[in-house]
Amino acid sequence: MSDEDRIEDVPVVPARRSFFERVSVVWLIPILALVVALGIAWQTWAERGPTIDIHFRNAAGITQGETQLRYRDVVVGTVEEVDFANGLDEVLVTVRVTQTVAPYIDEEASFWVVRPEVTTQGVTGLETVLSGVYIAGQWDNEPGSEVRDFTGLAHPPLNEGVQPGLSFYLRTSGTSLTGNTPLLYKGVEVGRVGPARVSEDGVTVEAEAFIEAPYDNLITESTRFWDSSGFSFTLGSAGAALNFDSIASLIAGGVSFDTFVAGGTIAEPGDVFEVYPERGLARASVFNRRDGVELTLSAIFDEDVTGLAAGAPVELEGLRIGEVTGLNGIADAGSPGDSAVRLQVVFAIQPARLGFDGEGSETEALEFFAQQAALGLRARLATANLLTGGLKVELVRPDDLAAGALIEPPGEYPILPTAPSDLIDVGATAEGTLARIDALPIEELLQSVIVFLDEAGSLVGSDEVQQVPGELAGLLGNLRGVTGASEVQALPAQIGAVMTDLERSLDQISTLVAELDEAQAAERVLAAIDSVSAAAAGVETSAEGLPELVAEITALAEEARGLGLPALGQRAEAVLASAQTLVGGEAAQALPAQVGAALAEVTSAADAVDELIGTLNEAQTAERIAAAADAAAAALQAARPGLEGVPRLVDELTAVAQEARAMGLPALGQRAGELVASAQALVGGEAAQALPAQVNAALAEVTDAAGSVEELIGTLNDAQTAERLAAAADAAAAALEAARPGLEGVPALVDELTAVAQEARGLGLPALGQQASALVASAQNLLGSEATQALPAEIDAALGDVSAVATELQAFVAGVNEGGTAERLAAAADAAAGALEAARPGLEGVPALVDELTLLAGEARSMGLPALGQEASQLVANAQALIGGEAAQGLPAQASAALAELTAATTSANRIIAELSDAEVATQLTAAIENAAAALDSVETSAAGLPELVDEARALVARANSLPLETFGAEAERFAASAADLVASADAQALPGQLNGALAELSSALADLREGGAIANTNATLDSARAAADAIAAASADLPALVARADQLAATASSVLTGFDTEAPALREARSALREITRAAQAVSELARAIERQPNSLILGR
Amino acid sequence: MSEATPLTAREAGLVGCRRCGRVWPIETEECGRCGAHLQSRDPRSLSRVWAWWAAGLIAYVPANLYPMLVTSTLVEETQATIVGGAVELAQHDALGVAIIVLVASVLIPVGKFMAIAFLALSVHRQADTGAHARHKLYEIVEYIGRWSMIDVFVVAILTALVQLNALASIHPGPAAAAFAASVVFTMLSAQSFDSRMIWDHLGGPRPRPRLEERAT
Known part of the structure; x- marks a missing residue:
């Protein structure tokens, strides 16, 4: 047991691992791949369709494995094999088709190879150029019995794509059938014609044709086909005709068709139609078949029927209804009186074309023609073709009818009546034309x-x-x-502007010329200028004589020192005393005040005038004022010679003084001392002291006024016062002409006085002194007379009157201004102008008076100086008495007052002028100033003539000097005695009284003026102020020299006076007087320098 | 076998980590360093090798039968197989290119099939061939396998580049995918091979590792 229990060493065999343990999952992949591959292979095999064999003549372009079989352009198979059929006769193409189409490929199927093809109809199969040819198959859509062997077509079938339509055949016996052409209907391609082939019998050419579905209804039994390819040219009685369907058909050819007659049954497939060469024939064929009946008529023409031939058209109203069928010549025996052979034209008419249809149309047509013939239907020949000369038969209704009717002879054609032909014989016409040309x-x-x-x-x-x-x-x-050029382009506009300017300028020029013609301004201005020149020359000459005179006086003074001064001094003392009393008088003292009052009055008057002038300007009385100015200018011009005589008079007084110097100086010195004292008192009076200031103020005012006047002148120019200025220039010219004699007399007078002085030096001074004493005594008597004494009072009264006048004037002007009586004042101014014009001759007498005085002085010189001295003494005495008068004493005061008034007046004038300036009269004044400048130029030239005059005067005096002096002296003595007698005469004594009377009369005259001529006076005052300013300007040029001479005179007088006892009161007074004079002279000198530096200040007011 | 018999790790009672190379005692299940699973020999290696090998071989058939490249030009459409293309190249005097194509597309894949089969069989049959030579062969196969894809790459690049619409275009044929699959399969097959088995049974009977383990 134990052995048995012993476990044998059993070889342990490891358990075999299971299949799944040993086999990896990865094995699924190759299995899957295998399955997929097998699946694909099976599917491919299963889907393979059957193969069919197609026989072709050649296999051009067919590639094994690539060439496709297409049905309606869908690939349904591929060529699998290309091989030869039995005997190498054909190419056997094996195509594997898809299973879908395989059942439909039956015995009706057809195959052809699609290749690129270029024909006249276009290019087909272009896609096969690149992709290669393919085999197209065509079969119906019904499955049929299986057929696997086919024969390919050489050409694609006509109804490619199995379209519905109609297949039929075209046939022709001629050459008019071209294969592979489109089938056209009215130019539209509706089908195709297949390739043409000769029929089996070789007689005709046939072609299959196919028309597409919508158009197959067009084909009926009566449809006619014709060849529309190319073109046809016909030249017949209808003229030349070039026919072709269309350019496309001309090139590509084509078969057209048309159904000319409606009706007819629709063609069946496979019908055969004839193709005609042209449309006309095709159309005609229709009628040929249709109008079985024809109406044959005839007409007999008398005329030449050359050109008419069988087949010529017969037209009714232009419609072709038949044709000529025959021409016969007949000898009509039946026609009376006519045996000529006539031409019978037989023509056939188709009643169908007239609308007669059906059975019995012939009879109807015949009836129609019979009826129409009765109504005037006629047959006549007409030219069918101009070129060929062909004729036709017309059935017309001519206007000029001859009776006729359709004749129906039995057994013959009905005869239609004829009408004269309407031939156009071109040949004859051309012939005639050529003949005429030939005759040229x-x-x-x-x-x-x-x-x-x-x-x-x-x-x-x-x-x-x-x-x-x-x-x-x-x-x-x-x-x-x-x-x-742009300038020329602009020319019209410029010409227009220039023409406008020209028009305006011409207007102005005409106006100006008219004014100048009226005024004759130029001549007058020239005359005035000449006069001024002459006057200036005279002044210059006289001025040249002054130094000489001063030298003489100096020499005389030296000699006078040697004289017996005492007697003369006493006399002079008496004179001076008188003078002192005169100067010291209350009236004299009051004179400046009165003058001031008068000037104030004038000032206020000027104010009034100021307003008045404004009114006058408004009243447009400029013309009249200008006229008044003219007159005033004339008057002043007349007065100027008299004023210019004053220097001469001063010269003479100087001479008198020189001679007086020869008198007994002591007495004379005393008198002079007194006189000087009086003069000193006079001069030293407040009024006199205020005079220079007033003068200065007046001058300032005048300056301002001058500035304003300048503007006024411009304004006056604007006011077109040129004429009046011209007139004033005329007046000035006249006045200057009048004054020139006086001026010319001044040098002579000066010369004469110089000669007198020279001669006086040569005379026995003692006697002269005595005579001078006597003269001074006489003068003393004269001066001491009551009338002379009353003279200053009279002057004073006169000045008072002047003041009153001014006051009145002021009031008057105010009234005028208030009353708006400017026009009346203007009229008054006109009147004043006239008055002044009238007064001028009287003023022009003043130079003559001066001349006579000069003559008198010259004659006095020739008198015996002693007697002359006595007479002078008396004269001096009288003068002393005269000077010593209270009235004379009051003169300075009055002059002062007058100057004040003048100042005020100039102020007013200044205002007036300012207003005038506002009135825009400045430009006129400017023009006037230019005229004045021109006048001054003329004055310069005229001044050149003065020396000659002076020379002549000197020569005259020289001759006088060459006379025997003793007899001359005796005669002078005698003459002086006579003069003394004269001076001492009652008449002479009455002179002061007369002067007083004259002054009184002047006062009354002024009083009158204040009532009547106020405006004129005002104007005259203004003009005078202007003239005075001019005179001052002119005098200012001479002032330096004058001052120098005054200095010399003062020096001389100083040297004279140094001889006097410095302690003498008279001398002291005289010295102080001299100092005063010197101061005054210095003031004047300063003034002169100021003016010299700025001459324009006189005008411009600065 | 003149050379000395090498000592394998398995015989030394060791197992090497195939990931990090650390050597462990043979009974170790898991690599202490990298955590990889340790296995001295893969018992299913050969099975997987053969599976991949078969799949690759199956794929290789259509890869050579079907067109590799479909060239569409304006005129025509050309379908070229691998060998056909190479022949065509050779006919156009592009002999070098043809050789390259042939080598890369035919010679190498076929050689790989053969080499893998030889290696697998040699493990089974205890071949006399030297272990060193076989290992070298294995390395060559594994290295060169990837170059078989060159044909696929060429096709891909050409397809991408030549796209001129109607004028000319290149499409990959069905063979391209099949060839690519074949290459992938052979590569996987080569990778599945446990090269350590080359060294087993040298100079002795084939060991049965599992058996011995169980025995002990």
């Missing part, structure tokens, strides 16, 4: 033409004509350049 004188014409051409050639060939084109071109170029 062509030879002569050609000759003339040749001659003409020769001449024309020579003309054209000439150089001038050859140059014409070039010149023309250049001319045209220039013209183009000129006209194209």
Whole structure:
């Protein structure tokens, strides 16, 4: 047991691991792959379709394994094998088809190879160029019996794609059938014609045709086909005709068809149709078959029927209804009186074309024609073709009818009546034309033409004509350049502007010329300028004589020192005393105040005038004021010679003084001392002291006024016052002419006085002193007379009157201003102007008076000086008395007042002028100033003539000097005695009284003026102020020289006076007086310098 | 067997980690260093080798029968198999390219099939071939296997590059996928082979490791 229990050492065999333990899961993968592969292989095998064999003539392009079989362009198989059939006759292509289509491939299936094909109809199978050919299959959609062997078609079938349609055959016996062409209907391709082939019998050409479904209804039994390829050209009686269907068919060819007659049964497949060469024939064939009945008529023409042939159309109203079928000549025996052979035209008419259809149409047509013939239907010949001369038969209704009817002779054709033909014989016409051309004188014409051409050639060939084109071109170029220039383009506008300006300028010029014609301004201005020139020359000459005179006086003074001074001094003292009393008088003292009052009045008057002038401006009375200014200018011009005589008078007084110097100086010195004292008192008075200031103020005012005046002048120019200025210039000219004699006399007077002085020096001085004493005594007497003494009072009164006048004037002007009576004032101004014009002759007498005085002085010179001295002494005495008068004493005060008034007046004038400036009259004044400048130029030239005059005067005096002096002196003595007598005479003594009377009268005159001529006076005042300013300007030029001479005179006087006792009161007074004078002279000098520095200040007011 | 009989790790009672190379006692189940499963020999190695090998061989058949490359040009469409393409290349005087294609697509895969089969059989049959030579062969097979895909790569690149629409285009044929699968399968087959078995049974009968374990 134990042995048995012993476990044998059993070889332990490890348990075999299970299959799944040993085999990896990975084994699934190869198994899966295997399954997949097997599955694919089985599926491929199962889906393989059957193979079919197709026999082809060749296998061009068929590749084994690649070439496809397509049905409706869907791949349904692939060529598996390409091999030869038995005997190498054909190519056997084995195609494996898909199972889907395999049942349908039955015995009706057809196969062909699709290759690229280029025909006239286009390119087909283009895709096969790249992809290679393929085999197209076609079969119906019904499964059939299985057939596996086919014969491929050489060409694709016509109904490729198995479209519904109609297949039929076309046939022709001619050559008009072209294969592989489109089938056209009205130019649209509706089908195709297959390749043409000759029929089996070789007689006809046949082609299969296929028309697509919508159009197969168009094909009926009566459808006609014709070849529409190419074109046809026909030249017949209907003219030339070129026919072709379309360009496409012209190139590609084609068969067209049309159904000309409606109706007919639709064609069956397989029907055969004839193809006609052209449409006409095709159409005709329809009728040929249809109108079985024809109506044959005839017509007999008398005319030549050349050109009419069988087949010519017969037209009714242009519609072809038949054709000529025959021409016969007949000899109509039946026609009376006519045996000629006539032409019978037989023509066939198709009633169908007239609408007669069906049975009995022939009879109906015949009836129709009979009816129409009765109504006028006629047959006649007409030209069918102009070129060929072909004729046709027309059935028309001509207007000029002859009776006729359709004749129906038995057994013959019905005869239609005829009408004259409507032939157009082209040949005859052309012949006639040629004949006329032939008759033309062509030879002569050609000759003339040749001659003409020769001449024309020579003309054209000439150089001038050859140059014409070039010149023309250049001319045209220039013209183009000129006209194209922008300046020329702008020319019209500029011309327009210029024309406008010209028009305006011409208007202005005409106006100006008219004014100038009326005024004759130029002549007057020239005359005025001449006068001014002459006057200036005279002044210049006289001025030249002054130094000489001063020298003489100096010499005389030296000699006078040697004289017996005492007696003369006493006399002079008396004179001076009188003068002192005169100057010291209350009236004299009051004179400045009065003058001031008068000036104040004038000022206020000027204010009024200011307003008045504004009113006047408004009243447009400028013309009249201008006229008044004219007159005032004339008056002032007349007055100026008299004023210019004053220097001469001063000269003479100087001479008198010189001679007085020869008198007894002591007495004379005392008198002079007194006189000087009086003068000093006079001068030293407040009014006199205020004079320079007033003068200065007045001058300032005048300056301002001048500035305003300048503007006023411009304004006046604007106011077209040129004429009046011209008139004023005229007046000035006249006045200057009048004054010139006086001016011319001044040099002579000066010369004379100089000569007198010279001669006086040569005389016995003591006697002269005595005579002078006597003269002084006389003068003293004269001056001491009551009338003379009353003269200052009279002047004072006159000035008072002037003041009153001014006051009145002011009131008057105020009234005028208030009353708006500007027009009346203007009229008054006109009147004043007239008055002044009238007064001018009287003023013009003043120069003559001066001349006479000069003559008198000259004669006095020739008198015996001693007696002359006595007389002078007396005269001096009288003068002293006169000067010593209270009235004379009051003169300075009045002058002062007058100056104040003048200042005020100028202020007012200034205002007036400012207003005038506001009135824009400045430009006129400017023009006036220019005229004045021109006038001054003329003055310059005229001044050149003065020296000659002076020379002549000097020569005259020289001759006088050459006379025997003793007799001359005696005569002078005598004359002086006479003069003394004269002076001492009652008449002479009455002179002061007369002067007083004159002054009184002047006062009354002023009083009158204040009532009547206020405006004129105002104007005159303004003009005078202007003239005075001018005169001051002119005098200011001479002022330096004058001052220098005054200095000299003062120096001389100083040296004279040094001889006197310094202690003498008279001398002291005289010295102080001299100092005063010197101071005054210095003031004047300063003024002169100021003016000299700024001459314009006189005008411009600065 | 002139060379000295090598001592295997298994005979030394050791097992090496195939991941990190650490050597452990043979009874160790898990690598103490990297945690990998330790196995001295893979008993199903040969089975998997043969499975992959069969799959690769099955795939290799359509890879050579079906077209590898479908070249569509404007004119035609060409389907070329691997060998056909190589022959065509050779006919166009591109002999070098043809050789490369042949080597890469035919010679190498076939050689791999043969080599793997030889190695597997040699383990079974205790072949006399030297273990060193067989190991070298195994290394060569494993190294060169990947180059078989060059044909697939060429096809892929050509397909991507030549796409000119209608003008010319290249599509991969059914053989491309099959060939790629074949290559993948052979590579997996080679990888499944436990090369350590080459060294077993040298100079002695084939050991039965499991048996001995159970015996002990």
